[in-house]
Amino acid sequence: MTKDIKNMDIVSEKIQQLCQYASQEVVYYQKMFAENEIDAASFKTERDFYRIPFLSKEIIQKERGQLLALPYQRYPKINHLIEERSVGNQGFYLKTFWSDVDYQKAQDILDEQRYGIFGVDNEQKYCCFHTASYKDNLIIEPAPIISNHLVCSIHNNGLAGEDISQVYDILMDFSPSYLVMQPSIAYQIASYINSKSLTAPDKLRYIELTGEELSDQYRSFIQSVFNICPTNSYSMKGLHYIAHECKRGHMHVLADNVYVEVIKNGSPVFDEIGEVVVTSLTNYAMPMIRYKTGDFGALSMQECACGNKSPVLKILSGRVAGFIPLNSTDFLNKYAIKGLLEYTNEFISNAVSQFKIEHDGLSITVTHRLKPAYHGWEKAVEKEFYETMKKDCYKDFQAIRWNHVFV
Numbered sequence: 001m002t003k004d005i006k007n008m009d010i011v012s013e014k015i016q017q018l019c020q021y022a023s024q025e026v027v028y029y030q031k032m033f034a035e036n037e038i039d040a041a042s043f044k045t046e047r048d049f050y051r052i053p054f055l056s057k058e059i060i061q062k063e064r065g066q067l068l069a070l071p072y073q074r075y076p077k078i079n080h081l082i083e084e085r086s087v088g089n090q091g092f093y094l095k096t097f098w099s100d101v102d103y104q105k106a107q108d109i110l111d112e113q114r115y116g117i118f119g120v121d122n123e124q125k126y127c128c129f130h131t132a133s134y135k136d137n138l139i140i141e142p143a144p145i146i147s148n149h150l151v152c153s154i155h156n157n158g159l160a161g162e163d164i165s166q167v168y169d170i171l172m173d174f175s176p177s178y179l180v181m182q183p184s185i186a187y188q189i190a191s192y193i194n195s196k197s198l199t200a201p202d203k204l205r206y207i208e209l210t211g212e213e214l215s216d217q218y219r220s221f222i223q224s225v226f227n228i229c230p231t232n233s234y235s236m237k238g239l240h241y242i243a244h245e246c247k248r249g250h251m252h253v254l255a256d257n258v259y260v261e262v263i264k265n266g267s268p269v270f271d272e273i274g275e276v277v278v279t280s281l282t283n284y285a286m287p288m289i290r291y292k293t294g295d296f297g298a299l300s301m302q303e304c305a306c307g308n309k310s311p312v313l314k315i316l317s318g319r320v321a322g323f324i325p326l327n328s329t330d331f332l333n334k335y336a337i338k339g340l341l342e343y344t345n346e347f348i349s350n351a352v353s354q355f356k357i358e359h360d361g362l363s364i365t366v367t368h369r370l371k372p373a374y375h376g377w378e379k380a381v382e383k384e385f386y387e388t389m390k391k392d393c394y395k396d397f398q399a400i401r402w403n404h405v406f407v
């Protein structure tokens, strides 16, 4: 169902406020609004909002400096920036920024949802996984565990081969009340527990899965091992949580944090499949307005028995989880290889703008889109990757076919 263009709703105050701010404080939007004759101060209906061109991953890569709001480019706000880096399902390297205050607001919205539905609060202990760590805008050597009395974050290099036993030991020692992780990681841990006939951490009462598509097979296996029905969610760097599953199994949009559209043939639709486009209502350091996520899904206004009136988002093809065989006995979680590529890229001055991993049996093909200035650096890129891999203990693995494309 395409939205009736004659009967557009009034846009929320949050959208009006964000667009006005962007038009005044963000150089990218100042220019783009001027080029498209968009006057954010007179925004009234969704029709006005839908005139804003989409924000793509390529634009974020190219215009990052101009997307950072002016107040956050100078003291004191520059000291309150949080950097997030990501590699999405299309392999684009993206760097986004938050202010610490806005990030906390987005976290508070999520916490309220978790507490309201599942009784989980931020005073309870939890475990998660991390790839890269950054300090003062530089990548730092991965800490195997980052923990305090409430959070234990485990580096994802513990997800290959025999190291999974150590991950299990860490979980048991820390004894978390809940877990937040990718479905493939939860599946791997569940498989280990199942194969060794071990028990799950005894205080565990909630498992939240995010970052990848959750298949029915993974969901039911994780549930059978942990005896907890996992909660699915949809999140993205720079936007925080976009949708969160209720007890009726519907992913409700976190409407206080984001405004979600599903776009088909350039127009917003309901109950039809299209690309998921998200506007952050919370991130004012680097406003992301009408951001094309690259994921596909459908949005519906169906009534849900849980009482949540927010639209329900069904993600159809998200970030697909998977494992890559390293040899006849070991395998590597795709999430871990993304982390390795992220490190490699950092050490060669962000030469890579996009990559694609394909695997077939025992070999992996990595296609890199390299910036043209890096002609002649192909071997250096490969060497750096293998060095990073060695540091992370995948010593004997050299079976990558490289395909370097300069664009």
Ligand SMILES: [Zn+2]
Residues within 6 Å of the ligand: 246, 247, 248, 249, 250, 252, 304, 305, 306, 307, 308
């Ligand atoms: Zn619901």
